[in-house]
Amino acid sequence: MKRRSTLINTLLAASMLAGTAATAAEIEGPKVFWKISMWGNPRALSAGMEEMAKNAAEATGGNFQIKIFYGGQLSGARENLDGLKLNAFEGAAICNFYHPGKNPAWMVFSLPFLPLGDPAVDRHVRSKLFEHPALIADMERWNAIPYVSGLLPQYEILGKGKAPNDLSDWAGMRVRAGGGLGSALEKLGAVKQTLPAGETSTAFQRGALDAAAFPFTYAHVSFKISDEADWYTTNLTPGTSECGWLFNKTAYEALPPQYQEFLMSQRETIMETTQAAYAEQDKKNLPVFQETMAQVTYSDEQLAEFREVAGKPVWDEWIAANSDKFDAQGLFDAVWSYAEEAK
Structure with a gap:
């Protein structure tokens, strides 16, 4: 009898856990695993994207997994655009000045003495520029779409x-x-x-x-x-300059609409987290x-x-x-x- 009672309790506990997991998934969808290519170590620049990856897993009950691969494991800093074009990974960070010939319009970010000293102004300008036709066209040649700015400080x-x-x-x-x-x-x-x-x-x-x-x-x-x-x-x-984040266009368009909507809803959170990480480092x-x-x-x-x-x-x-x-x-x-x- 005691063994039966223990078994019932175990099954009840498992059922409760399963129910909790089910309610934790705010967004229903298939299992998807995305790889993001990044050079160097985890740092303030990547803090916002790490937060987004964590949120993706939580919001989907673990179904949408995003992992940032550091240290050039997937691609060198100068080859991330090539990797996106080859569908080698689903996303990447780029620095515009690593390959000026590949992203000529993006070099506008590196011009000296632009009015970007105020963090709030900087964030607004970069967000708008990520939707500018010239920058979008640059990335289309590499099967990529602009996602979110790295908001690099002065x-x-x-x-x-x-x-x-x-x-x-x-x-x-x-x-x-x-x-x-x-x-x-x-x-x-x-x-x-x-x-x-x-x-x-x-x-x-x-x-x-x-x-x-x-x-x-x-x-x-x-x-x-x-x-x-x-x-x-x-x-x-x-x-x-601009060390921002891109998605592989093919991979993004293959996502179910609810995952696409989630990713785009996270951009403000990413930028807030990134700017806070920069400020903490300065302190x-x-x-x-x-x-x-x-x-x-x-x-x-x-x-x-x-x-x-x-x-x-x-x-x-x-x-x-x-x-x-x-x-x-x-x-x-x-x-x-x-x-x-x-x-």
């Missing part, structure tokens, strides 16, 4: 050796900086390098690099640049920077000179170089228009 620069306290000190300095940001530094006489993030610390150690521009402060720590540096700029804020990293490195702070006059030399000239060159590929002037103007909307 860059600052860390370096070794003599600190560039005067703008003239940048002449001849080898700086890891991509896109229009790199072009802006070239206007000061620097030598632009476009190394993948994971190779930058090694380049410092080998003496092949003098300075590196990364989103401040999290990326400098994530890629161990701060371990090598002697100084950092505090207020150069020359610009940023932790900045005191360490202040204790271990010399600070390079420029005067208003020096910053105005930098913008005059490396702002509009770089914009004009970019627009002229791309006007035969897409409406470069229209895309550039859209950035400023969207920024005005956000104010």
Whole structure:
């Protein structure tokens, strides 16, 4: 009798658990497993996507599983677009300056001195640009669709050796900086390098690099640049870039509508989580920077000179170089228009 009572209790418990699991699935659907390609280690940039993956599993009772593969396990940083085109995985992160020829319209994000310093404005502008026809067309060539921005903070620069306290000190300095940001530094006489993030610390150690521009402060720590540096700029804020997230178009269109709707509903959550992760990293990293490195702070006059030399000239060159590929002037103007909307 006792064994029968135990069996009944066990069956009742299992039935209750099954009922709980059933009610936990807010979204009914088939079992789907998605692979997302990413280089480097888990970090603030990927915090929002990790949150989305967790939410996907919870909302579907475990049926929609999304896993981010780090360290280039699925593809190198420069080959993620190729992998999407080949249907090698269902999603990927890209940095626009790793392959400017593959995503020419996306290089607008890397132009210097865009009005993206305020996090709220930055978020609005990037969200709107992810729906811009020129950016969508860039990705269609790679069987990809834009999903959500990585919201990279404004860059600052860390370096070794003599600190560039005067703008003239940048002449001849080898700086890891991509896109229009790199072009802006070239206007000061620097030598632009476009190394993948994971190779930058090694380049410092080998003496092949003098300075590196990364989103401040999290990326400098994530890629161990701060371990090598002697100084950092505090207020150069020359610009940023776009390391955002894409979906494989074939895979996305094959999803049931309820999964598609879920993914699109998560974009605000992803961006909120990502920005919070950046802020948390700054809170932790900045005191360490202040204790271990010399600070390079420029005067208003020096910053105005930098913008005059490396702002509009770089914009004009970019627009002229791309006007035969897409409406470069229209895309550039859209950035400023969207920024005005956000104010």
